[in-house]
Amino acid sequence: MIRHGSLGIAALVLLQGTALGQMHRQHASEAACDEPTLRCATKTTPAFGPDGTLWLAFMAGGQVLVASSRDGGRNFSAPSQVTTKRLNLDWGPDARPKIVVDRKGGIALAFSIFRDEAFNGQVLYTRSADGGKSFSELKPVTANNESQRFEALALDQDGTIFAVWLDKRNRIPAKEAGRKYDGAGLFFASSRDGGATYAEASLAHDNTCECCRLGLTFAAPGRPAVIFRSIFDGGVRDHAVMTFADVSTPGEIHRVSTDDWQINACPHHGPTLTVAPNGTYHVAWYTNGKARKGLFYAHSRDEGRTFSAPMALGRPDRNPTRPFVLAGPTGTVMVWKEFDGEKTSVQMTISRDDGETWSPPKTILATGDTSDHPLLVTNGRKIYLSWMTKADGYRLAEIEDQP
Template sequence: MNKVMAIAAVAIVAAIGISAFALMSSESGEVTINVQQPEAEKPAIVEEEISILDTNSSFSAPTTIAQSMMAAQPAPNVTIGDDGKIYVLYQDTVDEKTNIFLKTSTDNGQTFSESVRVNLIDGNVALDGRVAPTIQLGDNGEVYVAWANSRYEPNMFMGNYRQLIFTSSLDDGKTFEPSITIGADELHSGKYFQHMSIDGHGGIHMAWLDGPTKMNSTGYMEKDKSRDRGVRYTQSLDGGITFDTTKLIDANACPCCNVQTAADGEGSVYVSWRKVFGSGDTQVRDMVVAASTDGGKTFGAPVKIYDDGFQFKGCVHVGAPMAIDSVGTLHVAWYTGATERQGMYYASSTDNGQSFSEPMPILTGDWVPPQRIFITVDNDDTVWLTWEDATGLSTNDKSWRYGDTQALIFTAQVIDGELIRSDNPINENDAKSLTNIDSDSGLVSIVWTETDNSVKITTAEN
């Protein structure tokens, strides 16, 4: 079974030393919000002595997997099988139709197979550079993929209504089965910012942000305010043939920040999201984790990873990816925009998510715009992190918004509580979309999209 991996997607514009940022949401209905950060309240850059990871000698030169000629934000994802086979998933758009494609490599990412289209219905994919399609592997040649589609609904925010789609391949990704819609026989709801994990026994676990809807008298969807929106979860124990009735985990979730999942073979299932505490302009949006110790049947109350106190009335479109090591330790990385501790952090939990270690700073400074950080654990239980750094690379020096991403991509290891960080970025040109990382069979692979719409990969043997 491949190790659990964590993924997500984002597009960002940032500038060093700016004093305000604007946020745009997807299906939440929230409006653009400007937040001022007075000069006197800006924290000093955290200076630390950090060991250096030599990526020039350990990671291969970036290889182009796919090239899109359109501004499609291909949003790649990667996973690695027990035999070292690398699977890369990406989106592409042709003639205004977006599809998902899979390519594989059996030579450590030097060359890749011809692409296989994952979705059988042409165009049945929502183009979204923030949320990559999720890919997971079974023990007997199964490949599982989950994503969101979209259809036009004039009464919904920006006219989009999204559903969660799942498909599987039973022949190692050569062909894919007809897709199914998660929760299709339940009350209408939009589903977005989704994630999927697989446990050590082949159980499939999904969570997402859910927005209840109903059909109005004109035959179109509209919000159903009589039902709670928030984080919902489902699982399949038969390889995705059927899924359990979905259940609400939390009703006070940030309506457009990525949900993440992680699961092991010992009954532990974790869901993370950005939870809303309080209301109005003084509300706090900090990252939380809810844990299940019975394989996802029940979940405990959400626990803050850290009391960041990120006071903000808006969405930053970034979550808290997680990974579990061989002894059951939960590892997590996240972003906070809290005034006194702005940036990216790492922490771990040895008690099934009931408490977390003191945060380790990964990227902090005067101005750290909302960006993605990702995490995986290799066969030696070394924690690997990779993240986007858009500081000073903005084309708009006044705001942060979805789109027009420019970023450098860095990576690091956490070994015995020490951060060993790359001194140089792994990408040759500015990244445009998200970065993803996974490890298994002595390999670590990182994928990303560059500003020319090419999907790149680099791989290291560890």
């Protein structure tokens, strides 16, 4: 059984500069541990199954694997290989394998690989119908040969799996037509057979930032909602939310905040979105704009059409990064990372009144070495922090109630 893990890629600070420079630094740091085991995991993504089993999809040794825990993350099963050979997995700061587990115990996975040295990607998917013992042959989520990266998956109440990703297929037609083309397009597809096949890819919105993670959830049954870093007039890369009318029909985009971050580069620092049972949208993001700099939170009570004034998160002198927000049964929880010069900590705050007020930030875990991004996951009753650290291995911490 596996208990401890090792991680070697997550940055302690947001690396400013070109995407190429960032990726080389991240890639070089992976070499310390090269076995397809949880001990060597570089990215871990959690999901709870219907029976309470915790599933982890992770990257290690150039492969994607899955392991499960029935005792709250203290021990894990021997990993099952999703991939059969070493691949050039997307090792960018915001890339990781995605996993959803449906009510029948079916497991759907998606991840991206690099197809060349220019960081052109391809999103692959697979599924397991036997409780993670084996996985189907890897298939591309779209037949198009242009670059796709930063996929996200969400599971609807009826078992439909919805996928979004960033796709560069529109850049060549634009160039041939003599039009300027910035960034990538937000594309989507859905699966009604548990992730065995996906519908033909469709464009939701063009000219998005090409290298930041997407935040995806369902705002209501049949209505996906996604947050992404869009490219507005003047090359400004601020965040936007789109709510779909159904899994085939994109909606209008609405700007979350006018941060005025004009940058012709890749921040590699994507946003996060959750929708509470009452319909409130909660979002958090990073910006280095003219209007504000750092981590911020806002909420919307009209399906993302308008948002509250941005609320700053974390201590600026400790470089707050990598926010994640999740609405659960006892409130809305938000976490992020801070670095005090010696240790990286995960800070947590809770709102009991739908985002109007928040508890004082509290350190819930810390490490003296490198670590993955902090993620939140729920089993429907409680919310947990999921965090991979090099020094302390994989850690699952229950978010305890605060006064």
